[in-house]
Amino acid sequence: MTLELISLAQAAAAHAPDAAAAAGITGSITMGLGGGGAAIGVGLVGSKAVEAVGRNPGAFGNILTLGIIAMALAEGLGIIAYLGGF
Structure with a gap:
């Protein structure tokens, strides 16, 4: 049982950069959808x-x-989504 936990921890440590990259991808998706x-x-x-x-x-x-007020509000939501992606 202990050997399995150690190998699981080693596997998680080996894939830590992948988890950081996946977090960046989800932030990019959020920003893209907000901008769209x-x-x-x-x-x-x-x-x-x-x-x-x-x-x-x-x-x-x-x-x-x-119209200008409504466009500003729509753009404001896009900016909030952009800042929320970070």
Whole structure:
């Protein structure tokens, strides 16, 4: 039993660099998904803002303001995901 525990500990020590690399991969996946989600959010806000201005050109100023705020919030979530990956 003790010999099995020693060999298990040696195997874990031999693969420690692999565990660090796997942690980096999951962080990269998190950052990539967060950035992709932010890009999709900004694209949707932009497309809906253009559509809204097309329907009601008189509300351009209000739509622009709300669109910029919504895009900033979407980008903020992307930045949080980027920082959370570290």
